[in-house]
Amino acid sequence: MTLLDKIATVLLAVGGMELFAWSMHKYVMHGWGWAWHRDHHEPHHNVLERNDLFAVVFGSIVVALFIIGYYWSERLWWAAMGITVYGAIYAFIHDGLVHQRLFKWTPKHGYAKRLVQAHRLHHATIGKEGGVSFGFVVARDPARLKAELKRQREAGTAVVRPASVD
């Protein structure tokens, strides 16, 4: 593979992972996988969450992809590298910036601030129904997300924490 090929594969994998993470979060974690995701949406003082098991599962899959790629497919190996890069970006944004499990620094402006606001609004709903902003790297305007939450509350399709959108 040429260097350009490798870079393109990594970038494609990173972009693809945002789509994959969005759909997993929306349809699996807030669907049949809710039993593992639930404690991420409830207040607690534990260091670890059952939700962290998802990271263990996905991490194991990536390790398997690296091994398979090493023996059989250079492109797969570079795709696994892209997935790993996405994992690092995700951990930085989600566990770092938003939930402050890794460091305590909250961005005050720009796109980084929007990312934090958008994910906080993801946490504005109670229970697995409804909700907004299931992605992590791509975030819509928080004002639009708040409007969507209000609409869900009025339609009765989500339970929204009081004061989070008013």
Ligand SMILES: [Zn+2]
């Ligand atoms: Zn969630």
Ligand SMILES: [Zn+2]
């Ligand atoms: Zn979260």
